[in-house]
Amino acid sequence: MSDLDLLISNINLASMSDATAGHSLADYGSMTHTSIGIKEGKIHRLYPPGSTLPTATTHIDGNGGWLTPGLIDCHSHLVWGGNRAREFEWRLQGISYEEISRRGGGIASTVKATRDASDNELKAAAQQRLTTLMAEGVTCLEIKSGYGLSLEHEARLLRIARELGNENPLTVQTTLLAAHALPPEFSDKDSYIDEICENIIPKIAALKLADAVDVFCEGIGFSTAQCQRVFDVAKEHALAIKGHVEQLSDLKGALLVANNAGLSADHIEYLQAEDVPALKGAGTVAVLLPGAFYALKEQQLPPIAALREHRVPMAVATDLNPGTSPQASLRLAMNQACVLFGLTPQESLAGVTRDAAKALGLGHCKGQLAVGFDADMVLWDIGHPSELSYGVNLCQPREVFYLGQKR
Numbered sequence: 001m002s003d004l005d006l007l008i009s010n011i012n013l014a015s016m017s018d019a020t021a022g023h024s025l026a027d028y029g030s031m032t033h034t035s036i037g038i039k040e041g042k043i044h045r046l047y048p049p050g051s052t053l054p055t056a057t058t059h060i061d062g063n064g065g066w067l068t069p070g071l072i073d074c075h076s077h078l079v080w081g082g083n084r085a086r087e088f089e090w091r092l093q094g095i096s097y098e099e100i101s102r103r104g105g106g107i108a109s110t111v112k113a114t115r116d117a118s119d120n121e122l123k124a125a126a127q128q129r130l131t132t133l134m135a136e137g138v139t140c141l142e143i144k145s146g147y148g149l150s151l152e153h154e155a156r157l158l159r160i161a162r163e164l165g166n167e168n169p170l171t172v173q174t175t176l177l178a179a180h181a182l183p184p185e186f187s188d189k190d191s192y193i194d195e196i197c198e199n200i201i202p203k204i205a206a207l208k209l210a211d212a213v214d215v216f217c218e219g220i221g222f223s224t225a226q227c228q229r230v231f232d233v234a235k236e237h238a239l240a241i242k243g244h245v246e247q248l249s250d251l252k253g254a255l256l257v258a259n260n261a262g263l264s265a266d267h268i269e270y271l272q273a274e275d276v277p278a279l280k281g282a283g284t285v286a287v288l289l290p291g292a293f294y295a296l297k298e299q300q301l302p303p304i305a306a307l308r309e310h311r312v313p314m315a316v317a318t319d320l321n322p323g324t325s326p327q328a329s330l331r332l333a334m335n336q337a338c339v340l341f342g343l344t345p346q347e348s349l350a351g352v353t354r355d356a357a358k359a360l361g362l363g364h365c366k367g368q369l370a371v372g373f374d375a376d377m378v379l380w381d382i383g384h385p386s387e388l389s390y391g392v393n394l395c396q397p398r399e400v401f402y403l404g405q406k407r
């Protein structure tokens with residue numbers, strides 16, 4: 001009988017442990033020339049150089065590579081129908097949003113294509129994107145609904161997301177984003193919010209299809225008063241709260257999320273520095289989405305200095321969606337967070353491990369290589385963890401371990 005299920009020896013660890021949180025120039029919580037022991041899906045022990053190593057059912061020689069926590073994409077809209085490539089061409093030709101909308105583009109076109117697609121078509125397309133993310137070392141992924149905009153279709157998207165989580169080795173967390181846009185059946189936003197609060201959230205909660213509820217708080221989305229109504233009902237059903245806030249303007253949506261003890265405030269380019277302490281006080285994670293900033297050629301930068309000063313955890317995610325962030329690459333988002341937002345490679349890696357786990361309410365069990373944490377890990381043949389943020393696809397995982405419990 002072996003002491004361990006798995007022993008990986010002769011490796012360097014980028015633990016990303018909480019002990020290094022908030023120290024932007026810290027050393028990735030690194031331990032060199034070490035070994036790690038796994039038992040029953042959890043990190044059992046870390047062994048400093050020179051330790052007498054126990055027996056293990058499986059022993060892997062790390063060959064001096066680096067081990068990191070599995071990567072976590074804490075914000076994606078993975079399941080949708082159709083694509084918006086024609087619209088991309090039109091935008092580049094200088095055609096206005098109004099004209100694109102008249103031609104059937106914009107989010108309405110994705111809602112129509114999603115509703116028209118069969119379950120199998122939606123699932124096959126989503127599986128392809130998910131496989132691409134997993135090949136980069138993603139072991140945990142959040143998937144939002146939001147292109148169904150009716151009980152029937154939102155439930156369908158969340159059910160497909162749950163199935164993808166059951167059929168793949170990674171952990172999938174699902175989020176109901178019914179308050180994404182106004183569906184064609186409604187002419188008035190308040191009436192649609194009534195439908196979300198009185199029908200969609202209670203039924204989705206009863207079906208146990210969502211872990212959290214999200215909103216698009218924006219002039220072209222929903223007001224803070226409308227979002228508060230959604231949050232009130234989410235809380236009644238014990239669902240976690242997240243928000244797309246301060247992407248295009250400062251509506252104080254991040255304060256609203258913090259006041260409701262939300263898990264994360266996402267986008268936040270227009271968040272004001274004076275509103276940052278509220279996030280810290282509420283334990284709300286700032287989720288940075290540089291892919292959307294890039295695709296929309298935005299100019300307004302999120303308040304990184306204030307977030308650093310107040311030690312607000314900063315996650316980095318793909319925002320993978322067909323309109324404003326068509327990129328199935330968390331590694332590209334890590335690079336964009338450094339180049340466009342000025343994060344250090346250490347902050348960027350923390351943003352897709354420790355801090356992304358916190359944005360999903362999984363900060364106690366995922367995102368760190370520490371004793372007692374889930375053994376979701378990636379082994380890389382690299383000389384230094386900064387290589388993971390530098391360049392795009394210059395290095396790939398040697399091995400991805402999905403040993404932790406699914407959450």
Ligand SMILES: [Zn+2]
Nearest residue numbers: 075077244319
């Ligand atoms: Zn989004």
